[in-house]
Structures are given as structure tokens and as C-alpha cells.
Amino acid sequence: MGDAPPFLELRGIVKRFPGVLALSGVGLDLRPGEVHALLGENGAGKSTLIKVISGVYLPDAGDIHIDGRAVQVRNPHDAQALGVSTIYQEFTLAPDMTVAENIFLGREPLHVRALSIVDRKALIRQTRDVLASLDLQIDPEATVKHLGVAQQQMVEIAKALSLDARLIIMDEPTATLTSHEIDRLFQAIGRLTQRNVAVIYVSHRLNEVKAVCDRATILRDGTFVATVPVASTTIDEMIRLMVGRDLKDKFPKVKSEPREEVLRVEQLTRKGEFHGISFNVRSGEIVGIAGLVGSKRTETARAIFGADPIDSGRIFLRGQPVNVRTPGDAIAHGIALVPEDRKRHGIFATLSVWENVVLSALRRFSRRGILDVRREKQRAQEFVASLRIATSDLDKRVLDLSGGNQQKVVIAKWLNTNAEVFLFDEPTRGIDVGGKIEVYRLMGELISRGAAIVMISSELPEILGLSDRILVMREGRICGEFDRADATEEKILNCALRGAA
Amino acid sequence: MPAVIVALAIVFGSINPNFWSATNLSNVSRQMSILALLALGQTFAILSGGIDLSVGSLLALVSVICAQQMKNFGLVEGIAAGILAGGFAGLVNGLIIARARVPPFIATLGMLVAARGAALTLSGGLPIAGLPREFLVLGAGYLGPFPIPTVIAVVAFVLAHGILRRTRFGRYVYAMGSNEEAAVLSGINVANYKMLVYITSGLFAGIAGVILTSRVISGQPTLGEVQELYSIAAVVIGGGRISGGVGGIGTTLMGVLVLGILGNGLNLVQVSSYIQNIVIGAIIVGAVYVDLARERRR
Helix, strand or coil: CCCCCCCEEEEEEEEEECCEEEEEEEEEEECCCCEEEEECCCCCCHHHHHHHHCCCCCCCEEEEEECCEEECCCCHHHHHHCCEEEECCCCCCCCCCEHHHHHCCCCCCECCHHHCCECHHHHHHHHHHHHHHCCCCCCCCCEHHHCCHHHHHHHHHHHHHHCCCCEEEEECCCCCCCHHHHHHHHHHHHHHHHCCCEEEEECCCHHHHHHHCCEEEEEECCEEEEEEECCCCCHHHHHHHHHCCCCHHHCCCCCCCCCCEEEEEEEEEECCCEEEEEEEEECCCEEEEEECCCCCHHHHHHHHCCCCCCCEEEEEECCEEECCCCHHHHHHCCEEEECCCHHHHHCCCCCEHHHHHHHHHHHHHEECCEECHHHHHHHHHHHHHHCCCCCCCCCCEHHHCCHHHHHHHHHHHHHCCCCCEEEEECCCCCCCHHHHHHHHHHHHHHHHCCCEEEEECCCHHHHHHHCCEEEEEECCEEEEEEECCCCCHHHHHHHHHHCCC | CHHHHHHHHHHHHHHCHHHHCHHHHHHHHHHHHHHHHHHHHHHHHHHCCCCCCCHHHHHHHHHHHHHHHHHHHCHHHHHHHHHHHHHHHHHHHHHHHHHCCCCHHHHHHHHHHHHHHHHHHHHCCCCECCCCHHHHHHHHCEECCEEHHHHHHHHHHHHHHHHHHHEHHHHHHHHHHHCHHHHHHCCCCHHHHHHHHHHHHHHHHHHHHHHHHHHHCCECCCCCCCHHHHHHHHHHHCCCCCCCCCCCHHHHHHHHHHHHHHHHHHHHCCCCHHHHHHHHHHHHHHHHHHHHHHHHHC
């Protein structure tokens, strides 16, 4: 395998998005039958790169070679024809159809071609053959939605194989699997490589990378860092290659002495989601929560806010136990949630700026249910000015604002409720660099006014740059706590990846 | 849309000058008032992100209950019973949608069928005649120069506009329709306000049903077929978004005027009612298409 000519070669791939250089001159080569890890922090460019390979994005510059020949991958169909299949975290199977129907969707064996009558016997037989070649015990006639996640993933792999894939890209394939299922996946990958199929393996789980991959390519901030042989590289070395930078100046950290405790949660548990979560946050303090995607940080914040029920545990505000059953209760107690998915959970896109800003505090702008619209607009105008929300007028729909300004509208909504605990979930996701700094500045103002902030973020520089204390979550539990002074990216990643503080 | 209405009026007026006569305008407004009231209730339902398919059938149920109670207990009791019956049916819709979380389309589709059945059962399938003569005034009378149903509809429009634009409930209706998940996370008790939406729609159907009963001066279990669809059409023609959050009393008023003037005008210029349906169908789709095209260009 070692000196085989590469199956896939990428040279100088560049991909720009408005305001962001997602990939700047990335290269990669992939040999037949090789399992190649793609590593990097969130935002390093892994997803963008696999989308370029699979034809979802068109690169702005750079070449793609397959079998030494320059090719154009203009869309996913091109990629498929070139032998590239991608298995995303969200599967693309039709849940109400059978395994066989899914594997041969659009390519069903036909009785009489002109009549498009499916040859069911041939369909089942061919499906059995594909499944057998991967040594899978799955009934071709089972309905996909009745299969477990691991089996659905195997069906995806079988489908890729039946398409004569020579490269299968797997994006975080083990995120939702049990350890036994992970073993089965590794066996299946082994069988793929025996057939000279190459695999690009995207994962944050470095012990898995050690177990199954031959080489690893590390990206950082959209640039190529190194390609290393996995066998002779330690996990610590990989982490260092992924991190290796100093960006603290980007974060205008406001100096503020933490004062009395505002929020404390004890042993918060929601079965199947998170367990025994205990922490506190003080007035004038930002507590960062780091962790991998899927470590149940969002679920924890939603439960504290009353959006999802808890099975056990208690919440205290200023030392008093409180009952938070609905977001309404949380708001009445001065808790605010700035959600991760702004479009889905934060803004009312078709409503105006002023209507959004006052929405959670309408009681204070109304008497017996009748609104004082003049006072509402006046208040909204004050917030637009003080938060520097860039909008031509108050009546503009929030839909037409930039991401950063939409986030400010959401924050203004909570300032209006006189909240003193702010749960920020990925506060700068999808916001450009300038907008990010504005949001950080706002968070600084909040704590200098005595608010307490819990900030969930997957961007380690953001966590390190802003937090006074840092909690790390892994698989629904808090696995480590660090003070600002002695936290490093290495320590946090180690904890998030391996569970050891 | 106002331009379209003016154009329609000018075209019909020039073909048949009777269009502009006081008698005709007064008649059109009287005829439109039933659709107008149903469309008001529908506006709340659609704005909130739902729909109310039951309003047509409710006309029949309200009519039968109104007539029976009027014969048993008297004029005022009959009117009150009719309106309350509409409100109660709306409450049932609301409970099924907000508490049992059945999608509004399905819940009110069930009510569409069941309310028709209830109207036929209560009446034995026959009209209920013999209502007091004074009851005629509600549907046929005048207040000054204006037909009473028109006056009621205008008052209802002003009231509904006030509710939507000047009350917490109204603002929450828009918020729910714009983004229900965000509404929940903003502390709005979405279940309660959804119930209120369908109660409101039921009450408007109740008022419309009572007026219609007076117009035909009997309880009729067959009233209101496909009226729910015209009420939906009225909401969307004017620019209300079918998925909620966008629109209001103004756009609904436009829709009601277009449908009303079109129906009357086509009659006056002697287009057969069969062809009228083709025209109205095309207008419904065309109006929404133009609206969407304008939105996409933004």
C-alpha cells in the first residue's frame, strides 16, 4: 500500500465565504485502501474540505486529481460518478422504505425496462450480496426506521459500496454509537480497506483515530498544518498540532471582580441526556462550558431555563431554591437564554426589530392586556442605540439584519426582562469577526453591571479568552473545572476528548 | 391590492352603471358581512401559524342551535346561545390543538365534519322555521343608511384590528405564527394563547351564524358549505402568509373586498356562476403568486 499512487490528490484548495476564508491552499493525498483521519478544531475547515471533495461546494481555487487525472467535481452527482461517497452525521436514508429499496434507490433492477417494473427478487438478491460482502446481518426487507442508528449507518456504507465507491468519507461516524457498535464499524472499515476502498475519517475522538487510521491530516484555521503517520504520532502531539496558536487579543475581556453567588445548580439530571450537573456562577463572572458537539451542554442550559423537564436536581437563585418548570418561570426569576440556533429559537424573523426587542417583557408595557405601543418603541429605540444595533429603522424586519445584529436583538430582548443570569449558547455562531467582538463587548458590559453569565462555546479561544472559570462537559457530565489562570487549550481538549482533567 | 380593488370597481362600474347604485353597494356589503366575519376569525388562526377549517360547518351548527333556543326561550336567549355555541366549538378545537397537540388542520377538519353532523342531528336534517319577526331586523334591517350586518362587520373589523395591534394577545398571535419555538423560549404560554385563538375564531363564526340565520329567518343545517375555504382565500389573497406571522386585518379586508366585489360584479355583468368559480379560483392562486414573487425579489 505504502507507495501506491494516490487515488485522490488535492492541491491548493481555496474556499471563501462572505467575510471568511474557510480554506486557504489546503492539500491532501489519499492512497487506495487507506484510512485517513482529518483533524482540527471546530471551524478549522474540515467540513468545508469534505464538502469540496463531495461536490457540495465548488472550490474558488485549486485542483482535484483522481487517479492522477485532473477532474471537476461540480456537484454531488459528479462525486458519485467518480467513486466518492459521503456519509454525513445525519443519514440520508428514506426512513419508511426498506433496506433494499434504500440501497438501490433510483437504480432498482427492472423486469422490463420500458415499464419501470421493479424486479423485487433481483433487488433482494443484490442487496443480500452487498450486505454479505460487509458481513452484515441485516434483513434486506426491514424498514429502515426500525433499525438502530448503528445498523442504519451500515446500510449507508453498504449503499456506498454498491455504488462502487472507491472513497467513503465518514463525518463523525461514531458520535452516536456504543463501544460495541464502534467495534463493528471498525470491522466494516477493515473490510472496505481490503477491497482497496479509501476512507476519510473525520472525528474528534483521537483514541479512535489511533485505533483505525493510517495517516492523519491536521487543519487549523483553514490552513494545512501537517500530514502525519498515525502509528508514530502520539495523541498529545496531534492535539498540539490542532491547537498551536495564540489568539487571546481577539477577546476584550472586561476585568470584573466576581461577587456573590447568583445561580447554583445541584445534581441536575435528565435521564439519557445529562447527569449530576452541579456548578455555580457569581455576579460579575463568566463561566465557560466547553465540550464536544453532543456533550449535552445545550440540553443542560435548556433544562435550567425550564424549556425541558429535569428528572432530579435543584436550582438555587441567590441561595433560594426555585422551581423552574417553564421558560416563563425562568424569566420571572431573572434567567435568560440566548439560544444556539438563532433562526430557529431566537428571533422572530418576520416581526420588526422593536417587536422582537420587547417581546419577552410585554407585561411591563401593558395594562390589562392593552399595549402601550409608544412606550414599547421608545424602549426599543433606547436599546438599538445603546447596543449599537445597525438598522435603518425600528420597523425593519429582523430577517433583513446581519447575524451579529440579530444576536444583539436577542440580547436586547433579555435585557428588557431585567435578567441577571444569562445563559449564552454559542453566542457568536455564524457571526463575522467584527460582530463577534461587539457581542463580547456586550457580555463584558453585562458582567460589569453585575450579571452572571454562563457561556457555552465550542470555540476554545473564545472560552479561554472570556471565561473566569471553565467547566468541561463530556457525555452529559462535567468532567473537569479549570480556573482562568491555569486553563490551556491542551488541558481542555484532553478533558473533552478523554474525560480526564 | 387596493389598486386591484379600485380597478375591479371601475371595470364593473363602466360595464354596468348599476354597480355604483346605493342599493347595490348596500347589498354587496350585506352579503360580504358573513364572509368578512368568518375571515376575521380565520385571520387569527392563520396568523398564529394554524388554520380553522371548521368555520363553515359552524355556521350551520350555530344556526340550528340559535333557532331552537330562540323558539324555546326567546330572542335574546337564541342569539346568545348561537354565539356561545360558536365559542364553545372553538374551545373544543383549541383544547384538541393546544392540549392534545393535534395539528390544527386535522383537529378542525374533524370539527368540520362533526359540526355538520351535529347540526343535522339536532335539526333532524330539516330547516327550523317559525322564528319571531323581530329577529328579521338583525339581517335585513338598517342603522341609518347602513345595513345592520355591515355595521356589525365594520365594528368587528375595528375591534379585531385593535386586538391584534394593541393587545398582548394580538402580539403573541404574531409571535407564535412567526416562530413558535422562539415564542415558547420567550416565555409565552403558547398553549393558552392558541386556545384563545380558536375560541376567537369560533366566536366570530357564532356571530356570523346568527346573522345568517336571521337572513334566512330559519335554522338551516346545510348553511355554510365551503365557506371555510373562502375565508382562507380572503386571508391569503390580501397578502396574509398561509404559514403564519405575516398579515393582519388590513390584508384580510382587502381579500374580503376582492372576493365580494368580484362575486357581485361578475353577477352584474352576467357571467354565469359556473364561470365565476373559475375566475375566483384563478384569482386566489394568482394573488398569492404575485405576493410570493414580490417577496422573493427582496
